[in-house]
Amino acid sequence: MIRVVLPHHLQTLASCDREVTVNVDGAVTQRAVLDALEARYPMLRGTVREHVTMKRRPRVRFFADGEDVTHESPDAELPGSIASGDHPFMIVGAIAGG
Amino acid sequence: MTAIRILVGTRKGAFILTSDGKRKKWSIDGPHFAGWEIYHVKGSTVDPDRIYASQTSSWFGQIIQRSDDGGKTWLQPGSDGIAEKAAAEGIPQGESNMFVYDTSDETGKPLTTHQWYDGTQHPWEFARVWHLEPSLDDPDTCYAGVEDAALFRTSDGGVTWHELAGLRGHESGPDWAPGAGGMCLHTIVLDPINKGRIFCAISAAGTFRSDDGGETWRPINQGLHSEYIPNPTAEVGHCVHHIAIHPSNPNTLFMQKHWDVMRSDDGGDSWREVSGNLPSDFGFPIAVHAHEPETIYVVPILSDSLHYPPDGKLRVYRSRSGGEEWEALTNGLPQEHCYVNVLRDAMAVDTADPCGIYFGTTGGQVYASGDNGDSWEPIVRDLPAVLSVEAQTIS
Numbered sequence: 001m002i003r004v005v006l007p008h009h010l011q012t013l014a015s016c017d018r019e020v021t022v023n024v025d026g027a028v029t030q031r032a033v034l035d036a037l038e039a040r041y042p043m044l045r046g047t048v049r050e051h052v053t054m055k056r057r058p059r060v061r062f063f064a065d066g067e068d069v070t071h072e073s074p075d076a077e078l079p080g081s082i083a084s085g086d087h088p089f090m091i092v093g094a095i096a097g098g
Numbered sequence: 099m100t101a102i103r104i105l106v107g108t109r110k111g112a113f114i115l116t117s118d119g120k121r122k123k124w125s126i127d128g129p130h131f132a133g134w135e136i137y138h139v140k141g142s143t144v145d146p147d148r149i150y151a152s153q154t155s156s157w158f159g160q161i162i163q164r165s166d167d168g169g170k171t172w173l174q175p176g177s178d179g180i181a182e183k184a185a186a187e188g189i190p191q192g193e194s195n196m197f198v199y200d201t202s203d204e205t206g207k208p209l210t211t212h213q214w215y216d217g218t219q220h221p222w223e224f225a226r227v228w229h230l231e232p233s234l235d236d237p238d239t240c241y242a243g244v245e246d247a248a249l250f251r252t253s254d255g256g257v258t259w260h261e262l263a264g265l266r267g268h269e270s271g272p273d274w275a276p277g278a279g280g281m282c283l284h285t286i287v288l289d290p291i292n293k294g295r296i297f298c299a300i301s302a303a304g305t306f307r308s309d310d311g312g313e314t315w316r317p318i319n320q321g322l323h324s325e326y327i328p329n330p331t332a333e334v335g336h337c338v339h340h341i342a343i344h345p346s347n348p349n350t351l352f353m354q355k356h357w358d359v360m361r362s363d364d365g366g367d368s369w370r371e372v373s374g375n376l377p378s379d380f381g382f383p384i385a386v387h388a389h390e391p392e393t394i395y396v397v398p399i400l401s402d403s404l405h406y407p408p409d410g411k412l413r414v415y416r417s418r419s420g421g422e423e424w425e426a427l428t429n430g431l432p433q434e435h436c437y438v439n440v441l442r443d444a445m446a447v448d449t450a451d452p453c454g455i456y457f458g459t460t461g462g463q464v465y466a467s468g469d470n471g472d473s474w475e476p477i478v479r480d481l482p483a484v485l486s487v488e489a490q491t492i493s
Contacts, residue, residue, distance in 0.1 A: 051196045059157040
């Protein structure tokens with residue numbers, strides 16, 4: 001069970017709590033976690049990653065167990081504490097005014 | 099019993115204002131989609147409970163929301179109730195927020211470039227939906243005007259959107275340029291009499307017309323004069339802010355341009371200026387009275403660099419002669435220290451009698467007149483900045 005923390009705007013869009021859980025079979029990577037998140041919450045498709053290119057939106061960042069993994073390969077394995085559920089995978093909107 | 103429903107899009111959510119036909123007491127429902135920018139909310143004339151909303155974010159992209167019950171509940175078309183199916187098949191199905199320029203060999207045009215602010219060429223990039231225009235015949239069909247300028251259409255209630263690529267692919271495309279708000283297709287007018295005729299306006303390219311349901315397009319900007327572009331009478335490049343028609347006479351179009359209020363009496367083939375005695379002919383919205391095709395409304399703004407009303411007085415101007423002669427409507431509107439703006443999609447009319455006029459400001463006020471504009475009252479004063487206002491008359 002992977003824990004994922006969502007920013008406020010995506011919580012309202014998906015009508016969910018700040019933290020949700022998803023299941024990932026196989027290697028726990030950014031891509032696998034996001035695929036599972038979008039399968040569980042289809043309304044989030046296109047919000048974290050652009051539809052066609054599937055690239056991270058420029059103003060979205062990822063953190064795992066205190067590490068900024070925003071610019072890591074989407075296919076790199078996330079820390080073991082994410083896979084074990086001890087820490088959440090955090091999706092964060094970049095800070096800006098407004 | 100007639101009811102009025104006002105659909106308001108703001109910088110931080112959508113609001114629905116409702117009243118009976120007297121338009122004296124209003125209930126205010128919202129915010130819907132709190133915190134998101136709601137560029138436009140518009141209902142179908144065929145089924146007024148079918149409402150489309152453009153929800154957008156510079157962070158999280160474009161969302162299309164749809165209501166089938168007059169705004170009580172909302173769904174993202176294509177995403178509702180399919181989680182199990184998506185999980186079973188492994189492929190998420192929610193594609194309602196997917197606006198992809200059509201570059202296919204069969205129907206599309208190559209994704210070319212348009213002019214950037216500095217005159218260099220810049221690739222087309224989708225940013226957001228500015229305007230949603232439900233079909234006059236079918237509640238499942240709706241048009242979307244987007245930034246970077248293009249026209250999309252859904253025929254399945256918003257589940258999938260397909261570009262009408264003939265517009266973006268017009269040979270003048272490389273000469274289109276962004277206005278201050280981006281290069282947006284912000285106005286879509288469907289001709290209720292001449293079937294298949296669609297008008298669009300783009301900042302800053304101008305006005306375009308299709309006579310074949312959106313397949314092919316031509317610019318209709320003859321008569322426009324824009325001092326701020328290298329060739330003031332160019333075929334394209336004009337910053338048209340809004341156009342409006344009366345449904346009984348769609349060959350007559352009214353336009354609020356960046357500067358100048360214009361009219362055409364030949365379906366846009368030619369235009370003439372009707373700014374007349376306006377204190378400023380800069381502005382954004384323009385609206386036509388529901389029952390008087392020659393009565394039109396604008397909100398003069400001081401200039402393109404000073405986006406507030408002249409003299410700090412919020413005045414709607416009405417012409418009962420289709421332009422040229424204008425009267426200020428001030429009763430109930432602030433006449434000192436007012437420095438708000440009224441954006442292009444933020445004025446609407448209902449079809450009750452007498453005609454109701456509504457507009458929202460960047461200061462968060464939504465004003466209503468239930469007497470053709472003679473007097474005004476705020477329905478609500480402190481919303482987030484208002485981006486759009488639409489009126490529904492429900493019998």
